[in-house]
Amino acid sequence: MGRCYCGYGAAAVGGNKTILTLIGATTIRPALYDVIVGCGATPGDQAAVFVVQRFTAVGTEGNGFTPVALDPGDPASLADCGVGTFTVEPTYTSNAIVLPFSLNQRAPWRWVAAPGGRIYAPAIANNGLGLKSISASGTAVHEAGFHWEE
Amino acid sequence: MLILPQHLVRQPAGHILVDGQVVADTLQCVHCGAHWVVRPGSRRRRGWCLRCGGPTCGQPECDACRPMEQQLERMERGE
Numbered sequence: 001m002g003r004c005y006c007g008y009g010a011a012a013v014g015g016n017k018t019i020l021t022l023i024g025a026t027t028i029r030p031a032l033y034d035v036i037v038g039c040g041a042t043p044g045d046q047a048a049v050f051v052v053q054r055f056t057a058v059g060t061e062g063n064g065f066t067p068v069a070l071d072p073g074d075p076a077s078l079a080d081c082g083v084g085t086f087t088v089e090p091t092y093t094s095n096a097i098v099l100p101f102s103l104n105q106r107a108p109w110r111w112v113a114a115p116g117g118r119i120y121a122p123a124i125a126n127n128g129l130g131l132k133s134i135s136a137s138g139t140a141v142h143e144a145g146f147h148w149e150e
Numbered sequence: 151m152l153i154l155p156q157h158l159v160r161q162p163a164g165h166i167l168v169d170g171q172v173v174a175d176t177l178q179c180v181h182c183g184a185h186w187v188v189r190p191g192s193r194r195r196r197g198w199c200l201r202c203g204g205p206t207c208g209q210p211e212c213d214a215c216r217p218m219e220q221q222l223e224r225m226e227r228g229e
Contacts, residue, residue: 029222095211098184099176101166110167111185117163117178119185120218122225 002031002149005067005077010143011084013048013133018089020065020144021082023058023128024121030079031118032129034147035099038108039140045106046138050131052099052119057091058082058126070147078150079121079128090130098129105140118149159188180204181212182221 009020019037024030037050061082069077082090098119103109113119121128131144162175164185176185180202186194197206199215206212 095209096182098182100186107168111164111176112167113164114162117176117185119178119183120222122222124226127225 003074003077004070004147004149005030005074005079006070007065007067007081007083007146007148008143009063009065009081009083009131009145010141011062011086012139012141013050013136014139015135016089016132017084017136018059018082018086018130018132019084019142020146021055021058021061021090021128021130022121022146022148023080023082023126024123025078025080026123026125028078028150029120029123030128030148030150031120032146032148033113033118034145035111035131036108036145037103037110037131037142038144039105039142041105041140043106044138044140045104046136046140047102047104048133048136048138048142049102050100050133051097052129052131054093054096054098054121054127055090055130056093056124056127058128059086059090060088061086079148081146089132092130092132105138105142177205179207179209179212179218181206181216181218182209183218184209
């Protein structure tokens with residue numbers, strides 16, 4: 001198994017609001033294998049539709065996030081993360097949704113890849129995978145985490 | 151034996167957990183790499199690639215055999 005890293009981000013949900021991005025590099029194809037989404041705000045019966053989708057331009061992130069190596073002995077990640085609130089959304093590729101899901105604000109949600117089921121981002125600078133809400137009945141801040149392998 | 155929805159996929163490509171419990175399995179398209187939750191009786195059109203030997207998502211773009219590796223390489227070449 002390759003080197004594993006994690007990224008974390010938080011942003012309010014709404015129409016096409018990116019929470020977290022995994023940005024590839026020319027030197028690596030990051031392989032996403034774990035996605036976690038939850039809401040730490042006051043519990044409410046709100047729902048949101050999320051997608052993980054490929055993008056070709058990173059947009060303007062709210063903050064950067066230095067990926068954390070799951071093995072402290074590993075070198076720095078070649079991939080990068082971008083965290084919401086994005087002032088300019090990434091340029092998403094149409095018809096390139098790789099993981100759609102809906103979520104009630106009260107419940108945490110997690111997707112884990114089985115062996116051979118990872119989602120790969122291409123080895124292209126500023127391309128990658130973004131987790132965004134495409135619609136929501138509320139505007140609560142949701143937190144999201146990515147685990148990927150390089 | 152009680153057959154639960156999360157047991158309907160023989161070789162899942164992913165698992166969805168809510169509150170720590172597996173509630174569904176996903177399959178992955180061998181062409182575009184997209185995941186979806188298997189819902190028997192949903193009438194969603196899915197496919198199977200005989201060459202790649204795996205399920206396809208049913209999108210028209212994935213009907214022709216273009217393996218995921220080939221698609222990634224084409225993206226990286228800028229095609």
